[in-house]
Amino acid sequence: MEIVRSQRSRTNTPNDSVSTLPLYRYAPQLEVRLEDFEVFAMDRLRVLKGISDALARGKRPEEMENLVRDLWKANMRHPEASEDVNKDIISHFVLRLVYCRTEDLRKWFLSMETALYRYRFLLGSSEAKRALMEEFDLPCKAISRTEFENAKEKLEQVARSFDQPLPTADAIFYKVPFEEVPELVAGRRVYIHKGHAYVAMHQVVSLVVTQFRSNLSKALILTNRKWTSTIREQERDRLTPIVEALSMSYLGPDYSQTKEFGEISIKDLDQLARSSFPLCMRHLFDKLREDHHLKHGGRMQLGLFLKGVGLRMEDALAFWKAEFSQKVGAERFDKEYAYSIRHNYGKEGKRTDYTPYSCQKIISSTPGVGDHHGCPYRHFSEENLRAALGRMGVGSRAMEDVVDKVRNRHYQLACTLTFEAVHSSSCDAGINHPNQYFSDSHKILQPKNNNAA
Amino acid sequence: MTKEESKNGSDDMLIDGPKQGNVIPDGFNPNYLKVYYGRLFPHADIFKWMSYGNDGRHPACDKSYFGRREFSFTLDNDIYLRFQSFNSESELENSIKEKCPSKIDIGPVYSVDPAKRHAYAQGGDNVFAPVERELIFDIDITDYDDVRYCCSGADVCLECWPLMTVAIKVIDTALRDDFGFDHILWVYSGRRGVHCWVCDGKARRLTNEQRGAIADYFRVYKGNENSNKKVSFPGPLHPFLVRSYTEVLREFFEEKLLLSQNLFSTEERYEKILSMIPDESVTSELRGKWQENRRSSNSKEDINFFRWEQLKNTLQSGKQKVQGLRRCVEEIVFAFTYPRLDMEVSKHRNHLLKAPFCVHPKTGRVCIPIDPKDCEELDPTTVPTLSELLRELNTGDSRMDVDNEWEKTSLGKSIRFFRSSFLQPLLKSCKEEMESGYKAKIQQTKNSLSW
Numbered sequence: 001m002e003i004v005r006s007q008r009s010r011t012n013t014p015n016d017s018v019s020t021l022p023l024y025r026y027a028p029q030l031e032v033r034l035e036d037f038e039v040f041a042m043d044r045l046r047v048l049k050g051i052s053d054a055l056a057r058g059k060r061p062e063e064m065e066n067l068v069r070d071l072w073k074a075n076m077r078h079p080e081a082s083e084d085v086n087k088d089i090i091s092h093f094v095l096r097l098v099y100c101r102t103e104d105l106r107k108w109f110l111s112m113e114t115a116l117y118r119y120r121f122l123l124g125s126s127e128a129k130r131a132l133m134e135e136f137d138l139p140c141k142a143i144s145r146t147e148f149e150n151a152k153e154k155l156e157q158v159a160r161s162f163d164q165p166l167p168t169a170d171a172i173f174y175k176v177p178f179e180e181v182p183e184l185v186a187g188r189r190v191y192i193h194k195g196h197a198y199v200a201m202h203q204v205v206s207l208v209v210t211q212f213r214s215n216l217s218k219a220l221i222l223t224n225r226k227w228t229s230t231i232r233e234q235e236r237d238r239l240t241p242i243v244e245a246l247s248m249s250y251l252g253p254d255y256s257q258t259k260e261f262g263e264i265s266i267k268d269l270d271q272l273a274r275s276s277f278p279l280c281m282r283h284l285f286d287k288l289r290e291d292h293h294l295k296h297g298g299r300m301q302l303g304l305f306l307k308g309v310g311l312r313m314e315d316a317l318a319f320w321k322a323e324f325s326q327k328v329g330a331e332r333f334d335k336e337y338a339y340s341i342r343h344n345y346g347k348e349g350k351r352t353d354y355t356p357y358s359c360q361k362i363i364s365s366t367p368g369v370g371d372h373h374g375c376p377y378r379h380f381s382e383e384n385l386r387a388a389l390g391r392m393g394v395g396s397r398a399m400e401d402v403v404d405k406v407r408n409r410h411y412q413l414a415c416t417l418t419f420e421a422v423h424s425s426s427c428d429a430g431i432n433h434p435n436q437y438f439s440d441s442h443k444i445l446q447p448k449n450n451n452a453a
Numbered sequence: 454m455t456k457e458e459s460k461n462g463s464d465d466m467l468i469d470g471p472k473q474g475n476v477i478p479d480g481f482n483p484n485y486l487k488v489y490y491g492r493l494f495p496h497a498d499i500f501k502w503m504s505y506g507n508d509g510r511h512p513a514c515d516k517s518y519f520g521r522r523e524f525s526f527t528l529d530n531d532i533y534l535r536f537q538s539f540n541s542e543s544e545l546e547n548s549i550k551e552k553c554p555s556k557i558d559i560g561p562v563y564s565v566d567p568a569k570r571h572a573y574a575q576g577g578d579n580v581f582a583p584v585e586r587e588l589i590f591d592i593d594i595t596d597y598d599d600v601r602y603c604c605s606g607a608d609v610c611l612e613c614w615p616l617m618t619v620a621i622k623v624i625d626t627a628l629r630d631d632f633g634f635d636h637i638l639w640v641y642s643g644r645r646g647v648h649c650w651v652c653d654g655k656a657r658r659l660t661n662e663q664r665g666a667i668a669d670y671f672r673v674y675k676g677n678e679n680s681n682k683k684v685s686f687p688g689p690l691h692p693f694l695v696r697s698y699t700e701v702l703r704e705f706f707e708e709k710l711l712l713s714q715n716l717f718s719t720e721e722r723y724e725k726i727l728s729m730i731p732d733e734s735v736t737s738e739l740r741g742k743w744q745e746n747r748r749s750s751n752s753k754e755d756i757n758f759f760r761w762e763q764l765k766n767t768l769q770s771g772k773q774k775v776q777g778l779r780r781c782v783e784e785i786v787f788a789f790t791y792p793r794l795d796m797e798v799s800k801h802r803n804h805l806l807k808a809p810f811c812v813h814p815k816t817g818r819v820c821i822p823i824d825p826k827d828c829e830e831l832d833p834t835t836v837p838t839l840s841e842l843l844r845e846l847n848t849g850d851s852r853m854d855v856d857n858e859w860e861k862t863s864l865g866k867s868i869r870f871f872r873s874s875f876l877q878p879l880l881k882s883c884k885e886e887m888e889s890g891y892k893a894k895i896q897q898t899k900n901s902l903s904w
Contacts, residue, residue, distance in 0.1 A: 193631060
């Protein structure tokens with residue numbers, strides 16, 4: 001029985017030819033047992049989840065490479081070695097069905113599969129890399145000897161800037177339109193001249209990954225359409241329940257639906273900020289009270305957090321207005337800022353109900369001049385961080401542990417340790433969302449409050 | 454487009470109507486604007502620019518193109534009209550003259566006419582989304598407040614304005630040499646900064662991700678008052694940074710900024726620089742020298758220059774083999790002089806940006822183009838103001854051709870520059886692109902038809 005209809009392919013070559021890294025161009029024409037359908041998918045999901053957790057902890061590329069190798073080995077081996085490739089392909093396509101159905105699911109799946117592909121590519125041999133490059137049909141051209149000589153000095157400068165070995169006389173460089181390698185451009189990891197980036201062999205992964213990502217992104221949209229129009233109904237008794245169960249198994253709560261709205265009132269905010277806000281939100285809150293203003297990034301991060309915490313829109317408007325009026329006046333607040341608060345609650349524009357930011361999103365933000373958003377564990381200097389933690393009541397021993405985590409770029413673990421120090425209780429799950437920090441804190445403190453009354 | 458202007462909300466620039474005779478007092482008011490839009494604002498040039506050649510008669514012209522561009526008007530009473538669109542030059546011109554907006558913003562070209570956006574879904578095939586948008590940059594001098602002592606906030610003077618000049622040079626060179634862009638327009642923002650519009654077809658078709666990548670390529674300064682070190686070079690510099698340093702930044706820092714901002718003259722100021730050096734022994738050595746060295750025998754040489762030399766010598770003396778010090782000198786120079794861009798403006802295609810030739814409501818100055826090859830010549834304190842232009846109109850030769858009244862005024866120079874340096878080459882290139890694209894398409898259909 002065929003699971004999905006195969007999509008038109010440009011070539012007639014079979015899926016699993018030379019390289020062991022498939023292109024996932026079209027679904028396999030295979031018979032798959034229903035049991036394997038679910039098991040393969042769960043195994044792959046374990047790999048993707050491992051990648052997701054590692055990325056959230058800020059693991060370095062070298063660590064990621066090892067992690068992926070281990071995860072893949074541990075989960076994706078088939079009892080019959082020749083079936084490895086099929087398991088790879090089948091599990092990928094099953095998860096496409098599972099994760100094509102909403103924007104959030106697609107985004108997560110796309111990120112994880114792209115990361116997985118990147119590290120598997122890097123783990124391959126030069127021969128495998130070269131072969132894959134050709135399969136991908138990329139708009140890049142190896143540069144000539146003369147071009148290399150002309151650009152040599154600049155290419156050496158780039159190599160030195162990243163502590164890479166200098167390019168040898170027979171080094172292969174590809175000339176590629178800069179639009180094709182946005183990540184390399186962003187990190188200034190390539191020499192660019194007149195619109196072309198000079199990409200080293202070891203960087204070629206960026207080209208492959210960009211293309212992979214783009215192909216998968218389009219494929220997911222198509223899969224979603226197929227799912228909603230035919231497959232879901234067709235497979236109502238067979239695959240659909242499995243697919244729907246699989247998607248629940250990972251992406252935890254996103255705090256977009258608060259259970260009890262109006263649970264928090266404005267007068268509680270100061271006290272709650274001191275007792276239950278994570279450092280990032282407390283900093284924003286304190287700055288807002290101090291300056292009676294926050295720039296856009298801060299308004300978004302704090303505003304959505306407060307929404308997730310249970311602040312009603314009317315109260316939110318009153319709260320922000322009370323602060324901003326002291327700086328810009330009530331009239332200007334109404335004209336310029338009220339709209340975006342209503343927008344956050346889904347009452348304006350295209351009426352999306354925005355989700356409070358997760359730690360991953362906050363950590364990867366880029367606060368600039370005058371901003372106070374972001375993750376203090378990442379964005380503060382050590383000195384400022386220590387001072388802020390001190391104000392939160394973190395003792396000196398715990399503080400050293402926290403700072404140690406920060407030095408190793410484990411920002412969420414640092415926040416978890418802070419939580420544990422402040423609440424004198426352990427947090428086994430680890431913090432990965434500011435609203436989670438708040439609700440866990442609230443849970444611990446509430447019974448105490450009730451008992452005291 | 455940011456809705457946040459500086460907190461200078463005072464109304465002291467507004468004056469009621471023109472007074473006696475031909476005297477037009479300084480200021481900014483709707484009556485002046487009406488005259489400006491009626492007789493000076495270059496509607497036709499803006500239309501031609503925004504059409505990118507599609508207003509011609511070539512079969513490849515997309516007649517819907519101009520109509521899919523979003524404009525937004527800010528009216529006098531702070532009412533904000535988004536998603537304005539026009540199907541012809543006269544529609545654009547009449548609407549501006551009628552509504553007299555205090556600010557005109559330009560948005561992206563959408564997949565469909567913005568006026569019809571509600572009929573389209575947010576996802577799927579039939580979508581209302583940006584399809585083309587210039588690559589834009591916004592540099593605002595208030596982002597440099599931590600490194601300029603002469604002014605702060607919305608103020609600008611001739612001592613700190615050169616920071617903008619330097620920014621233009623660095624970015625313009627990179628846009629041309631590194632990214633290969635040709636059609637670049639720099640504009641004075643009217644008060645305290647500059648805008649950049651990159652209009653090549655390739656630039657207009659960039660995705661958000663690609664724009665973000667370019668913005669990150671340009672990003673060096675990372676941080677705010679919460680972090681310590683804002684500029685950090687863990688390794689040798691990328692060729693782009695090397696070129697910026699050797700061709701523009703170092704000279705500017707050592708020969709202009711050091712002196713004009715008196716960077717080492719007080720304890721508070723030199724401490725700020727010392728905080729960028731991550732080595733106690735170096736900083737205490739320098740601090741020791743400077744604390745006692747009030748007015749030394751080196752009173753002939755400027756104290757800033759002298760102390761900078763001392764700092765460089767101490768750092769580069771080779772005594773320090775400590776890692777973080779190798780490029781400390783460059784880090785300091787970059788921290789003070791390297792361009793600070795607003796990342797958000799460049800990253801999103803739907804970001805609105807003020808149109809050139811608008812008048813800034815708070816200063817009355819016109820947003821005139823800047824020649825990047827000659828950017829030192831721009832003096833923000835002498836940019837033509839609305840009232841000056843009106844005076845020039847009144848006193849100008851009344852026999853002149855009514856169509857080109859701007860030629861009577863100081864605006865003439867700017868409009869001529871806009872046309873010759875930017876608009877004409879751009880339109881020529883658009884025409885060529887259109888023709889070659891069309892030819893290729895015809896060829897393709899021919900090929901597919903032939904047996």
